[in-house]
Amino acid sequence: MNTNSNIYTVIYTTIIVVIVAAVLAFVAMTLKPLQDANIKAETISQMLSAAQLVNDSDLQKMDNKSVLAKYSESVRTAFLINSKGAKVRELNTEDGSIELADNLKEQNYNIKGAGEPNLPVYVFDKAGEEIYVLPVYGAGLWGPVWGYIAFNDDCSKIVGAYFDHSGETPGLGAKIKDEPSFREQFKGKSVDIAGTKLFAIVKGGAPEGATGAVDAIAGATMTCNGLDAAINTWLSAYKPFLATQMGASLSKECDGSCGENSGDCCGGGSCNGSCGGNHQCNR
Amino acid sequence: MNKDLKNTLLNPIFKGNPISVLVLGICSALAVTVQLKGALVMALSVIVVTGLSSLVVSLIRNTIPNRVRIIVQLVVVAMMVILVDQILKAYAYSTDKQLSVYIGLIITNCIVMGRIEAFALGNKPWPSFIDGVANGVGYGLILVIVAFFRELFGSGTLLGFQILPDSYVPNNLVILPPMALIFLGCIVWVQRAIQKDLQEK
Numbered sequence: 001m002n003t004n005s006n007i008y009t010v011i012y013t014t015i016i017v018v019i020v021a022a023v024l025a026f027v028a029m030t031l032k033p034l035q036d037a038n039i040k041a042e043t044i045s046q047m048l049s050a051a052q053l054v055n056d057s058d059l060q061k062m063d064n065k066s067v068l069a070k071y072s073e074s075v076r077t078a079f080l081i082n083s084k085g086a087k088v089r090e091l092n093t094e095d096g097s098i099e100l101a102d103n104l105k106e107q108n109y110n111i112k113g114a115g116e117p118n119l120p121v122y123v124f125d126k127a128g129e130e131i132y133v134l135p136v137y138g139a140g141l142w143g144p145v146w147g148y149i150a151f152n153d154d155c156s157k158i159v160g161a162y163f164d165h166s167g168e169t170p171g172l173g174a175k176i177k178d179e180p181s182f183r184e185q186f187k188g189k190s191v192d193i194a195g196t197k198l199f200a201i202v203k204g205g206a207p208e209g210a211t212g213a214v215d216a217i218a219g220a221t222m223t224c225n226g227l228d229a230a231i232n233t234w235l236s237a238y239k240p241f242l243a244t245q246m247g248a249s250l251s252k253e254c255d256g257s258c259g260e261n262s263g264d265c266c267g268g269g270s271c272n273g274s275c276g277g278n279h280q281c282n283r
Numbered sequence: 284m285n286k287d288l289k290n291t292l293l294n295p296i297f298k299g300n301p302i303s304v305l306v307l308g309i310c311s312a313l314a315v316t317v318q319l320k321g322a323l324v325m326a327l328s329v330i331v332v333t334g335l336s337s338l339v340v341s342l343i344r345n346t347i348p349n350r351v352r353i354i355v356q357l358v359v360v361a362m363m364v365i366l367v368d369q370i371l372k373a374y375a376y377s378t379d380k381q382l383s384v385y386i387g388l389i390i391t392n393c394i395v396m397g398r399i400e401a402f403a404l405g406n407k408p409w410p411s412f413i414d415g416v417a418n419g420v421g422y423g424l425i426l427v428i429v430a431f432f433r434e435l436f437g438s439g440t441l442l443g444f445q446i447l448p449d450s451y452v453p454n455n456l457v458i459l460p461p462m463a464l465i466f467l468g469c470i471v472w473v474q475r476a477i478q479k480d481l482q483e484k
Contacts, residue, residue, distance in 0.1 A: 009348040016355055020362045027366055031373040038376035060377070167384070 041067045043100055048074070050148035050162040051124045051131045056180065069095055076125045080118040083111075085240030088118055104137040104146055111237045119237055129153050132245065134238055138230025141222035143167040145176065145230060149186065155245035161186035163227065173223030185214040191235055193242050198235045201228040291414050295421040297478075302425040303471045304481065307393040311385045312426055313463040319442050322430030324371070324378045326423025328386055330416055332363045333395050337403040337415030339363075344404050356399050357390075364390045394418050429466045433457050 002008065041064035048054045053074050054062070062070070072095035080088040080101060092099040101107070101120035110117035124131040130153040137146040147163035161183050163176040175182055191198045192212045199212050201224045206213035216224035235242070301307045308329075315325045339359050340347075347355050368386045371379040379386065389395065398418050403411040434440055437457035439447035456462050475481045 003346065003348045004350065009351055012346065012348055013351055013355065016358055020358055024362060024365055024369075027369055031369050034373035035369075035376075038372065042376065 037064055040064075040098070040100060040102070043102065044068065044071045044098070046162045046164060047071075047122055047124075047133045047148045047150075050160045051126065051133050051150040052160040053124060053126060053131075068098060071095075071098060074124050074126070076123045076130065078120065078122045080120055081238075081241055082119070083117055083237060083240070085238075085244055091120065101135070104135055105144065108137045108233070111233055117237060119234075119241075121238075121241065124150075131159060134234070136227075136230045136234040138226050138233060140165050140168050140226040141173055141220075142169070145223065145227050147176075147227070147230075149231070149235075151191075151242075151245075155242045156190055158186050158189045158191070165223070168220070168223050172217070173220040175217045175220060176223060176227055179217070182214075182217060189214065191242065193235075193239050193246070197232060198239075199228075199231050201225075201231070288410060288413060291410055292417045295414070295418040296424060297421070297474075300421045300425065300474070301394045301397075301418050302422055302467070303474050305394075305397075307397060308422055309467070311388060311392060312422075312429065312467065313460045315382055315385050316426055316430040316433050316463050316466075317437065317458055318381070319427065319430045319434045320378060321381050322423075322426040324375060325382055325385065326419070326426050328367045328371070329389055329392065329394070329422050330419030331367055332360065332389050333398060333415035333419040333422075334412055335415070336360045336363045336395060337398055338408055338412040340399045341403040341406060341408040341411035347404075352404070353396075353400075356396060360395050360399070361390055394422055425467070425470060428470060429463055432466055433463060437462075 003012075045054075045059050045062065045067050048067070048070060049056055049059055051074075054070065059067075072093060075093045078091040078093050078099075080091065082088050091101065101118065107117045107119060109115070111119075120135060122133040124133060132151040132153075132155055133148050134151070135146065135148055137144065139145070143166035145163065145165045145168065147161060149158055150160045151157065152159050163183065165174060165177060168174045168176065170178075189199070190211045195212075197212075200206070200210075200214075201216045202210075202213050203216040203221055203224065205215045216228075295301060299305065302309065302312055311325065315321050336356075336359050340356055343355075364387065367389070368379070371382075371386060395415075398415055402414045406414070431441070434442075435446060436454050439445060439451050439453050
């Protein structure tokens with residue numbers, strides 16, 4: 001048989017490619033459930049890390065099963081909210097049927113105007129205190145960057161953060177994940193929901209004592225800008241929710257102020273709505 | 284085992300080592316040798332890919348149209364690499380993330396295509412398989428040696444277990460790629476000192 005004829009070459013390559021495609025498709029389908037379980041456990045471990053429930057070195061040693069068990073044990077509730085901050089539905093947190101909002105990319109389009117977003121809120125229990133973990137998602141330099149930011153019970157302070165990426169440059173952009181000192185900076189910072197910029201990652205260093213800004217990573221300007229945009233876009237979408245959380249705690253403390261949208265002034269007054277996100281109550 | 288086969292098996296491991304003698308596959312050797320575990324998984328992946336793709340190409344060697352033979356080889360190698368990547372993603376997820384793009388880049392590792400072109404196309408399946416595996420082992424051996432020293436002196440650990448006492452301050456230079464090149468240079472030096480016929484006059 002002449003193996004150099006055109007017809008033979010075309011038929012041969014076609015058959016080879018079809019066989020290879022069939023093998024790969026079969027393997028990919030067979031392994032998909034295992035891979036999804038790995039990704040799910042990883043997502044949860046990132047949230048646990050952000051919420052400071054498990055330290056990073058312990059987390060690396062935990063297998064998928066113990067990560068899921070730890071999640072079910074420490075999570076209080078998880079739910080989806082819409083852009084108004086109203087609860088849409090609960091997410092299942094039972095061990096064995098844990099439900100996560102893993103369609104961050106789709107929600108990112110929705111936040112930017114493609115539709116009504118369903119934003120996840122994960123509420124963890126840490127020694128009786130509530131920890132709110134919110135995701136962020138955006139574009140880095142080479143691919144998506146995402147992360148989880150954990151707030152304290154009235155969302156006034158960030159207690160921790162975790163960031164990940166799909167393909168940022170090792171040693172530069174990848175430091176958002178690999179460099180613990182970058183993540184550590186977020187601890188104790190707060191988000192300015194009244195301002196135009198909620199949070200800033202500042203190239204050349206955040207001003208001394210700034211509450212809503214951290215230092216960017218040298219040599220990773222594009223990644224940091226992407227992460228900055230991701231944080232601001234997503235936290236903007238969470239603004240009504242954050243305002244309610246902050247407002248609720250303010251009325252609890254009864255210092256005579258109220259949140260942006262909340263009508264619940266302490267002592268039954270009404271909100272005058274005049275000065276920024278931190279209005280005074282009329283009595 | 285006859286003499287030819289034995290030679291096929293042993294030559295790539297020391298005398299004709301793909302990294303230290305042929306200087307192939309350097310890029311990944313520098314990148315994945317920070318930790319011993321990563322190096323072991325990478326070595327194993329390369330052994331599987333070189334062995335199986337040499338075997339498959341050798342099985343179909345008489346049917347491959349000569350004009351598109353590189354493409355056909357590439358399809359076979361790509362299939363093996365994707366299979367390895369998918370299996371690692373399912374069973375060794377954290378190691379797969381650590382090795383990131385380098386598993387996918389096995390496809391461009393000159394050792395794989397080099398052995399197929401040089402050996403598998405002209406030999407029977409069994410010797411080709413041995414040749415592929417042996418070259419993978421030769422590659423992996425260097426990787427493991429370099430990673431052993433880099434993890435020991437760079438982190439004070441081996442396979443994640445603390446080996447050196449806490450009083451040892453980890454040398455951060457060892458973790459960076461340049462130091463891998465220096466270690467590799469030392470290996471080449473030692474090999475050339477032992478194997479005099481490699482020295483240029």
